[in-house]
Amino acid sequence: MRGMVQILVAGYFSLATVLAASAAPVLVQGEEVGQGVLRVRSGECFAIVPEHVIGFGLGLSVMSAGRVWAPASLETTYGDDIAVIRVASQGKITCGTGWPVIDSLDATLTDAVSRSRQGAILRVRETGGIVSYPVHFTGVDDRHVEVRPVDQVDEAFKGVSGSQLLLDGMPVGMVLAIEDGVVRAYRHDALSHLVARFFQASGPSQLPASQLPVEPHDGVAIVTERTAIREEPSQWSPVVRWLSVGQSVEITGKVTGLPWWQTREGYVRVRNTTAR
Numbered sequence: 001m002r003g004m005v006q007i008l009v010a011g012y013f014s015l016a017t018v019l020a021a022s023a024a025p026v027l028v029q030g031e032e033v034g035q036g037v038l039r040v041r042s043g044e045c046f047a048i049v050p051e052h053v054i055g056f057g058l059g060l061s062v063m064s065a066g067r068v069w070a071p072a073s074l075e076t077t078y079g080d081d082i083a084v085i086r087v088a089s090q091g092k093i094t095c096g097t098g099w100p101v102i103d104s105l106d107a108t109l110t111d112a113v114s115r116s117r118q119g120a121i122l123r124v125r126e127t128g129g130i131v132s133y134p135v136h137f138t139g140v141d142d143r144h145v146e147v148r149p150v151d152q153v154d155e156a157f158k159g160v161s162g163s164q165l166l167l168d169g170m171p172v173g174m175v176l177a178i179e180d181g182v183v184r185a186y187r188h189d190a191l192s193h194l195v196a197r198f199f200q201a202s203g204p205s206q207l208p209a210s211q212l213p214v215e216p217h218d219g220v221a222i223v224t225e226r227t228a229i230r231e232e233p234s235q236w237s238p239v240v241r242w243l244s245v246g247q248s249v250e251i252t253g254k255v256t257g258l259p260w261w262q263t264r265e266g267y268v269r270v271r272n273t274t275a276r
Helices: 016-021 105-114 188-194
Strands: 005-007 025-029 033-041 044-050 061-063 069-077 082-087 118-124 130-140 144-149 164-167 170-179 182-187 214-223 227-230 239-243 248-255 260-262 267-269 273-275
Touching: 025 044, 025 118, 033 170, 044 170, 105 130, 105 164, 105 170, 105 188, 118 144, 130 182, 144 170, 170 188, 182 188, 214 260
Parallel strands: none
Antiparallel strands: 005 130, 025 033, 025 061, 033 044, 044 082, 061 069, 069 082, 118 130, 118 164, 130 144, 144 182, 164 170, 170 182, 214 248, 214 273, 227 239, 227 267, 248 260, 260 267
């Protein structure tokens, strides 16, 4: 690729500051070959990976950029194609340098999309070292961000599922899939929230839905943009079911101070509907 930058472990790292800012990437060998990011919990090593890469979790292993292999095993899975695997890294792989916390990511990604800013996708190569692919930001929603490669996608771009998506050297997402030239990544803030309990990290704080004040409001909400009914009034809450444009749902109330309708099944974002 014309715009591809290769970083060889045995040589020098021109992206040293980028790698220092991001979580440690690894190649993951499972049902497919993909990528993952290392994270420590209570002195133990884990990797966050796309669930479709590990499949049934048999015969898992990870490889560092320095071509050091370590066995792994499935720890837990989440919805949204996300899983956590345990890595037997002792004496083999240094397990990460921390987990970046990024403030105001929603505004940052919205700006990146509006200006078609350039970022990068990092991938550990099967032969060792790290390769960086330049991309342009093209879309964003509550949980995902979309980018397009600057150069034409070729065979070398395969195996990027689980790679880190960077903007200004900081991770803003984890690649899940590529289709018709569009790369879809899981947002870093949504990912952090999803695995927060497992890693004993703090996600966005909010009262349980049962304790939130709700203003009575009878009516019907017509869906104007594909959206979900969620268990709680949060963009990170599990999905009860998806609603398509034109569908309607009965409204029973409005969460005080938050842009969410209450329904009999859960909560729907106000901005994705019109009320009658």
